[in-house]
Amino acid sequence: MPKGPTKRRPQTTARLLHAAQETFAERGFYGSSIEVICERAGLTRGAFYSNYRTxxxxxxxxxxxxxxxxxxxxxxxxxxxxxxxxxxxxxxxxxxxxxxxxxxxxxxxxxxxxxxxxxxxxxxxxxxxxxxxxxxxxxxxxxxxxxxxxxxxxxxxxxxxxxxxxxxxxxxxxxxxxxxxxxxxxxxxxxxxxxxxxxxxxxxxx
Amino acid sequence: MPKGPTKRRPQTTARLLHAAQETFAERGFYGSSIEVICERAGLTRGAFYSNYRTxxxxxxxxxxxxxxxxxxxxxxxxxxxxxxxxxxxxxxxxxxxxxxxxxxxxxxxxxxxxxxxxxxxxxxxxxxxxxxxxxxxxxxxxxxxxxxxxxxxxxxxxxxxxxxxxxxxxxxxxxxxxxxxxxxxxxxxxxxxxxxxxxxxxxxxx
DNA sequence: TGCATCGGATACAGACTTGTATCGCATACG
DNA sequence: CGTATGCGATACAAGTCTGTATCCGATGCA
Known part of the structure; x- marks a missing residue:
């Protein structure tokens, strides 16, 4: 986890991916809303849409x-x-x-x-x-x-x-x-x- | 298809089942809303809820x-x-x-x-x-x-x-x-x- | 330190579903 | 026929999710 003057994008995507992995595992693909994944990552949907399209x-x-x-x-x-x-x-x-x-x-x-x-x-x-x-x-x-x-x-x-x-x-x-x-x-x-x-x-x- | 003075429930369920079969086939289980199935059967959700729970x-x-x-x-x-x-x-x-x-x-x-x-x-x-x-x-x-x-x-x-x-x-x-x-x-x-x-x-x- | 821009937060509008409460017609029986 | 009720139609009230437009603070360079 790089701190200091680093672009935070990599960290954000890492958190999203991690959260997605866990959420998908628990609730499946259909059962996982983007919203819930973001919550789990401690982010908002804004973060999601600025990194992924769907x-x-x-x-x-x-x-x-x-x-x-x-x-x-x-x-x-x-x-x-x-x-x-x-x-x-x-x-x-x-x-x-x-x-x-x-x-x-x-x-x-x-x-x-x-x-x-x-x-x-x-x-x-x-x-x-x-x-x-x-x-x-x-x-x-x-x-x-x-x-x-x-x-x-x-x-x-x-x-x-x-x-x-x-x-x-x-x-x-x-x-x-x-x-x-x-x-x-x-x-x-x-x-x-x-x-x-x-x-x-x-x-x-x- | 019995006409005349017959209870129509069997006919309704038959139509719902047929519509469900086709809709599920095309769009899968998650992808099929109750509403769409009913439309396809030429019925409304009222008919569905009076015959099935979910x-x-x-x-x-x-x-x-x-x-x-x-x-x-x-x-x-x-x-x-x-x-x-x-x-x-x-x-x-x-x-x-x-x-x-x-x-x-x-x-x-x-x-x-x-x-x-x-x-x-x-x-x-x-x-x-x-x-x-x-x-x-x-x-x-x-x-x-x-x-x-x-x-x-x-x-x-x-x-x-x-x-x-x-x-x-x-x-x-x-x-x-x-x-x-x-x-x-x-x-x-x-x-x-x-x-x-x-x-x-x-x-x-x- | 000042400033440009990057990136995540917020707010908004809209589309879809679902479940229930209620209505009214058609059916079946006296 | 008249009438009770079975059953599907309608209307309503949320709830959930999505995508976008906009804002604001953090970042990193001059």
Whole structure:
């Protein structure tokens, strides 16, 4: 928290984002009025409108924060890859750590996706954000396979879509039936084998 | 549509339910005001409030209608069971016919479930409706196994939960990735084998 | 320190919903 | 037919949220 002669805008947006995160978690996207979010941030709507255009903008800002966290975690997992034992399983287990924050985010983004389905403009914006995140994941997948001395035999973009689908599908089911399925059980169980089948070893030269 | 000296209440509720179905489909649950639903039904809010207490009541009425359709379809499939060839697969394929209406209902009920998560009273009501539907499915599962000359080796209630989870999980993924997965592909592929493993043949006497 | 401007606060107008209280017509019965 | 009442229409009173126009104090540079 920088004090002194600093422009206060960054601090204001940080407070708004923090308040939005908590409010969305408690009351959902629809249930959270801009007014309530601002109150929680200790600000007025004036502050909001001078930083964002709509409540959706605020969501997308949170989306980007979340995406960055995901990417950071995955990057670190790939970087610290231990080639010794079952590296794929290790990476997946690590990426699959689903904490409370992740679960809350999942609920929120599901609600927002349903909202987007009814609002084409929002849907386009969401698709664009999704695309950017997927691009990063493609990059990481490529890096991962490379470090494993393998190269993909299918389109990496499709592969990124699949891992995402498995991640989210598994999460859904574990939320519906918490006692029946661990959050990342499906991914950890099936993805290592699957990644093997959609890639091939690269011949080492020399 | 009965005319003449008939109480008009049934006709009014029918019109409200029909209008609600269409409005919810277009604008979602949150996006549909009671007012708009009534307009679409060619009625005023007076008609609504004299038949329902809240918008949630209306949703639950639709829930019951949908549940009845599901049960009817399943019942018929079990009744017409052809013991000749692969009966399980036949039943599942039949129950798994996911039409446009089913997909719309899935979107709506997902939105409503998220809503219920934030509202304990609603959650309780939803759980109760879910329970009643599951009871019917338990009944049908029992009937199905019986006609196949088998008896369950696990709790039927749990089994009903599982089939539901597979159905919904598969639907989710097929909505996210329509080109990658047919709506009931998972159920048709895995449930027959699974049902075999959780039941045993009944010794025929004589 | 004086001053320009940036950024958050305030005030206002308007759109939408909701729930209730009340009214009046049509229905169904004697 | 006449009449009681069932039931949908109407009117009313809040409450909530949004977006904008405007104000004023803090910030940061000369």
């Amino acid at each position: 409540k959706e903008d605020l969501f997308f800002a949170l989306f980007d924060l979340h995406a960055q966290r995901v990417i950071d975690r995955l990057t670190q997992a790939v970087d610290e890859l231990d080639l010794a034992d079952d590296p794929l399983r290790a990476v997946l287990t690590r990426m699959g750590t689903v904490d409370e924050a992740e679960r809350r985010w999942y609920l929120l983004s599901t609600e927002f996706t349903l909202h987007a389905i009814r609002h084409p403009d929002t849907a386009r914006a969401l698709a664009e954000h999704d695309r950017r995140l997927r691009e990063e994941i493609v990059h990481l997948l490529a890096q991962l396979l490379d470090r494993l001395g393998r190269r993909p035999t299918v389109d990496l973009n499709l592969l990124a879509r699949l891992t995402t689908a498995v991640h989210e599908g598994s999460l859904t089911q574990s939320l519906v039936e918490p006692d029946q399925l661990a959050p990342e059980q499906l991914a950890v169980t099936f993805l290592p084998t699957f990644l093997d089948t959609v890639s091939e070893p690269v011949a080492t030269e020399g | 918008k949630e009541d209306l949703f639950f009425a639709l829930f019951d209608l949908h549940a009845q359709r599901v049960i009817d379809r399943l019942t018929q499939a079990v009744d017409e069971l052809d013991l000749a060839d692969d009966p399980l697969r036949a039943v599942l394929t039949r129950m798994g016919t996911v039409d446009e209406a089913e997909r719309r209902w899935y979107l709506l009920s997902t939105e409503f479930t998220l809503h219920a998560i934030r509202h304990p009273d609603t959650a309780r009501a939803l759980a109760e409706h879910d329970r009643r539907l599951r009871e019917e499915i338990v009944h049908l599962l029992a009937q199905l196994l019986d006609r196949l000359g088998r008896r369950p080796t696990v709790d039927l209630n749990l089994l009903a939960r599982l089939t539901t989870a597979v159905h919904e999980g598969s639907l989710t993924q097929s909505l996210v990735e329509p080109d990658q997965l047919a709506p009931e592909q998972l159920a048709v592929t895995f449930l027959p084998t699974f049902l075999d493993t959780v039941s045993e043949p009944v010794a025929t006497e004589g």
